[in-house]
Every structure is written in C-alpha cells, then in structure tokens.
Amino acid sequence: MSTPLAQSFRADLSRLEQMGALHRIRKATDPRYEISGLLWLRRTGPAQLFEHVRGCAMPVAGNVLNSRQRIATLLGVTEASLPGHLKDILSRSLPPVVVEDGPVQEMVHDDRPDLAALLPVPTWFEHETGPYITAGVIIARDPETGRRNVSIARIRLDGGARIMVGIARNHHLNILAEKAAAMNTTLPIAVSIGNCASVLIGSQLYLGLGDDEFDSVGALLGEPLRLVRCRTVPLEVPAEAEIVLEGHIDARDQVEEKTVSEFHGFYAHYGFGTGGEIRCVTTRRSPIYQAILPGFAPEHCLIGAVAIEAVCLRLLQGLIPCVRRVVVTEGGMGRLHAIIVMHRPRPGEAKRAIILAMGQVNLLKHVIAVDDDIDPENPMEVEWSIAARFRGDQDLLVLPGMKADRADPVHENLTITKVGIVACRRPGDGERGGNSERVRIPANVLATLQEKLEHY
Structure with a gap:
C-alpha cells in the first residue's frame, strides 16, 4: 500500500458510491425500528445512506462493512490478501500525531446536551429498553499508567446527557473503569462516531492491555x-471523525440494562451496565451519523470476525508453520466457529492447532481443521471435507467444562463443551491407486477449455 488511506468516514462513503455500492434513501425514515428494518432487509447489499431521518437533521449510514470484500476495499487491499494484511498489522506500529484542529470540532454543543434530540440514534429491536449507539469507538486512558485504550461497546441513551455502557467484566474498558472507581473517581471517555474503516477495524484488534490500538490504525492507514x-476531557480523538461525545463513565454507577440484543441474534440479560454522562458533543458542520446493525447481522459479525482471524493466524503460524489461514465464519456469528486451513499437517498438528485457537480466543467453541485444497469460505467444500476425511473415532475432540464467554447462547455457569473436528488427509491419502485419490480431468484440457469457454 503506497498511498496512505483517507482518514474520514465520508471519504469511505464516497469511494463506495463511485463503486456503485452506496444506496441513498431519500424517503423520510423513522429511527425507531425503520432504520433497523431496512438495514436488515438489505444486510448483504450496498451501504445504506438514510438522507432524511425523522426528528433529526443528520443523515444515517449503515451496512458499510458488511462483506469481507468491502472491508478489504476500504483498507486498500484485495480480499485474498486481507487475512495476511491484518495479521501483519499486529506486528507493526505507527503512533498517531496530535494536530491543532480538525473538522470534528467545527460545531460544539456543550453544557450536557440532550443526546436524543441531537443525534439520530436508532432504536433497534422491540424489547430493548432504549436507543443504542453501536458504532461508537470509545477512547479512554488507564488511570494508573496513562496508556490509551480504544474499543467499541454498546451505549444506551438514558435521557438528557445520561448514558449506560454495556461492558463485559473482562473488557479492557471495564478494567480501566474499575481502576478509576478504586481511586474514588470517574473514568473520562470520548466516543468517536463516523470513523473510517481503519479506525473501526483497528479498534477491534486483540491487543494487550496497555497497547494502543491507534498505533495499529496508523499501520492500517499507511x-x-x-x-x-x-475540549473537556484529557483525551485525543480522530480529527476527521464525524461526531465526538466527551464525558465519563463510573463503575460505581450501576444501571440495570434489562433486555439487549447480542451477536447471536437472541436477546441477552446481563443485569447491570456502567452509567455515565456526556458533557460536550463536537461535530463536523454537516455530520453523518454511522450505525452498525446489531444482532446477527453481517457487519456486526464481520468486524469482529476479521480481528479474531488475525490474532489466531498470528499465533498459529508462529507455532505451527503449516497453518495457512483461519476463517471465523458468519454462520458461527463471527465469534464462535472457525476453520483452520493447513498444508499437510503432521500427525497431531491439527488437533494442536484447534486447541491453541480455542485457548487464544475464549469465544471459539467449534473449530474445524481442513487441508489447503479446501476453500474455507465455501460451506459445501468444508462439509465435503468432513464427509471425505473425518473419522469420528479418531478425529473428534470433545472438551467439556471449558470456560465460555458470557455471550455464548448455551453456556452453563460460564462453561461450555468445545468441539474440534479434524477433516484433513492422512499421509498417503490421495496417492494414485489409493481409496482417496480424487478424480481429475487432465489439467491441460481444463485450461484450454477455460480459455475458450465462451465459444462452447
């Protein structure tokens, strides 16, 4: 990537429009269920730009990163090179720079603004208890070390300037909020909305606590x-974002969340979230609000999936060089299922890769290892591989009582049974005259026919 990528969300939207991958909705749309309904009905199509949202002057954009091809395009790489690109980014660092001003501060709304009146935040599903910000990149600093943390968590509007942030206990942001509470103080946060693809994907990379995700964003941008x-909190935010909320959260301020949607497409009941308040909002002069359809929707699943793939691929290739790729599937909700592609693994290596992947990413619970003659994104080929190469008495791993993520839809007391399937060839499989020799048409005949296919 020789030319640096654009750093603005609107530049990404312009790129998509030039490609014919942006659909403008000029009909007035209600942020209560209509935006979510239209994003769901068009979940695999072009990005959607709602130009007229009832009750707010801001347009809303969604379904922007709803395919691997779209993510790759906006990161400036090919779809085929995306997995390796993201894996390499984990080993690179390009720290951010602070500039004196940026378009995100062209307009200022301070003195605890009424968020629901200012922003077109959708109400997504019928049993949720309020509108949720779903594409807000949250910036905070460790109150002990000063190190920056960048992440995404759902933010519910609770009236006026009040917010509730839904954060898992092991989430780095929650750890920082609890540190601040132990020091008898609140945790300053800034929420950046309307971000370029590099900021969104970079915020999802699995880094260690204390590592700055903005360093990886710089590597993605070039x-x-x-x-x-x-203006009001000791933090820095992307200069070319559309909207920034400045405020704080307080781990001592526990707010009941009740019913909320999750990536698996079910409602979840997590109990209490973390309360907070926004004191200032800055925006571009004509901002565009970015939304990610939550629940079991492609964009929500994929931005997590590509990050999990990168961290797994980096780990596995460092220990087992014959690993070629890791795919976290959409059918597995972008979190729970993975396919590991391997080149002629030695006996035991596939099982080792499966166990390592499950140990690295707590969410993974069903993992399949296949050979590199299988397309991991083609469910028919993966199923074929299981039918042709899996021996139930030798190739099945069943690991009961493993730690589960709280979001897993069937966990019991935060434990789950994890399952691995080795669907790889044995040494000698596929050799001439063997039981597993694949039928083939002569390669030179196929190549000639392919070149002249339109004549037949």
Whole structure:
C-alpha cells in the first residue's frame, strides 16, 4: 500500500458510491425500528445512506462493512490478501500525531446536551429498553499508567446527557473503569462516531492491555492517525471523525440494562451496565451519523470476525508453520466457529492447532481443521471435507467444562463443551491407486477449455 488511506468516514462513503455500492434513501425514515428494518432487509447489499431521518437533521449510514470484500476495499487491499494484511498489522506500529484542529470540532454543543434530540440514534429491536449507539469507538486512558485504550461497546441513551455502557467484566474498558472507581473517581471517555474503516477495524484488534490500538490504525492507514485534543476531557480523538461525545463513565454507577440484543441474534440479560454522562458533543458542520446493525447481522459479525482471524493466524503460524489461514465464519456469528486451513499437517498438528485457537480466543467453541485444497469460505467444500476425511473415532475432540464467554447462547455457569473436528488427509491419502485419490480431468484440457469457454 503506497498511498496512505483517507482518514474520514465520508471519504469511505464516497469511494463506495463511485463503486456503485452506496444506496441513498431519500424517503423520510423513522429511527425507531425503520432504520433497523431496512438495514436488515438489505444486510448483504450496498451501504445504506438514510438522507432524511425523522426528528433529526443528520443523515444515517449503515451496512458499510458488511462483506469481507468491502472491508478489504476500504483498507486498500484485495480480499485474498486481507487475512495476511491484518495479521501483519499486529506486528507493526505507527503512533498517531496530535494536530491543532480538525473538522470534528467545527460545531460544539456543550453544557450536557440532550443526546436524543441531537443525534439520530436508532432504536433497534422491540424489547430493548432504549436507543443504542453501536458504532461508537470509545477512547479512554488507564488511570494508573496513562496508556490509551480504544474499543467499541454498546451505549444506551438514558435521557438528557445520561448514558449506560454495556461492558463485559473482562473488557479492557471495564478494567480501566474499575481502576478509576478504586481511586474514588470517574473514568473520562470520548466516543468517536463516523470513523473510517481503519479506525473501526483497528479498534477491534486483540491487543494487550496497555497497547494502543491507534498505533495499529496508523499501520492500517499507511500514515499516522491524526488526532485532536478534546475540549473537556484529557483525551485525543480522530480529527476527521464525524461526531465526538466527551464525558465519563463510573463503575460505581450501576444501571440495570434489562433486555439487549447480542451477536447471536437472541436477546441477552446481563443485569447491570456502567452509567455515565456526556458533557460536550463536537461535530463536523454537516455530520453523518454511522450505525452498525446489531444482532446477527453481517457487519456486526464481520468486524469482529476479521480481528479474531488475525490474532489466531498470528499465533498459529508462529507455532505451527503449516497453518495457512483461519476463517471465523458468519454462520458461527463471527465469534464462535472457525476453520483452520493447513498444508499437510503432521500427525497431531491439527488437533494442536484447534486447541491453541480455542485457548487464544475464549469465544471459539467449534473449530474445524481442513487441508489447503479446501476453500474455507465455501460451506459445501468444508462439509465435503468432513464427509471425505473425518473419522469420528479418531478425529473428534470433545472438551467439556471449558470456560465460555458470557455471550455464548448455551453456556452453563460460564462453561461450555468445545468441539474440534479434524477433516484433513492422512499421509498417503490421495496417492494414485489409493481409496482417496480424487478424480481429475487432465489439467491441460481444463485450461484450454477455460480459455475458450465462451465459444462452447
């Protein structure tokens, strides 16, 4: 990637429109269920830009990163090179730079603004208890070390300037909030909405606590991410974002969340979330609000899936060089199922890769290992591989009582049975005259026919 990528969300939308991958909706749309309904009905199609949202002057954009091809395009790489690109980014660092001003601060709304009146935040599903910000990149600093943390968590509007943030206990943001609470103080946060693809994907990379995700964003962009200082909190935010909320959260302020949607497409009941307040909102002069359809929807699943793939691929290739690729499937909700592609693994290596992947990413619970003659994104080929190469008495791993993520739809007391399937060839399989020799048409005949296919 020689030319740095654009750092603005609107540049990404312009790119999609030039490609014919942006659909403008000019009909007035209600943010209560209509936006979610239309994003769901068009979940695999072009990005959707709602130009007229009832009750707010801001347009809303969604379904922007709803395919691997779309993610790759907006990151400036081919779809085939995306997995390796993201894996390599984990080993690179390009720290951000602070600039004096940026378009995200062209307009200022301070003194605890009424968020519901200012922003077109959708109400997504019928049993949720309020509208949720779903594409807000949250920036915070460790109150002990000062190290930056960048992540995404759902944010419910609770009236006026009040918010509730739904954060898992092991989420780095929750760890920072609890540190602040132990120091008898709140945790300053800034929420960046309307971000380029590099910021969104970079925020999802599995880094260690204390590692700065904005360093990885710079590597994705090909140049340092430009940040501006917030007006009311000691944080810096992407200068070319559309909207920024400045405020704090307080781990001592526990707010009941009740019913909320999750990536698996079911409602979840997590109990209490973390309360907070927004004191200032800055925006571009004509901002575009970015939304990600939550639940079991492609964009929601994929932005997590590609990050999990990268961290697994990096780990596995470092230990087992014959690993070629890791795919976290959409059918597995972008979190729970993975396919590991291997080149002639030695006996025991496939089982080792499966166990390592499950240990690295707590969410993974069903993992299949296949050979590199199988397309991991083609469910028919993966199923064929299981039918042709899997021996139930030798190739099945059943690991009961493993730690589960709280979001797993069938966990019991935060444990789950994890299952691995080895669907790889044995040494000697596929050799001439063997039981597993695949039928083939002569390669030269196929190549000639392919070149002249339109004549037949």
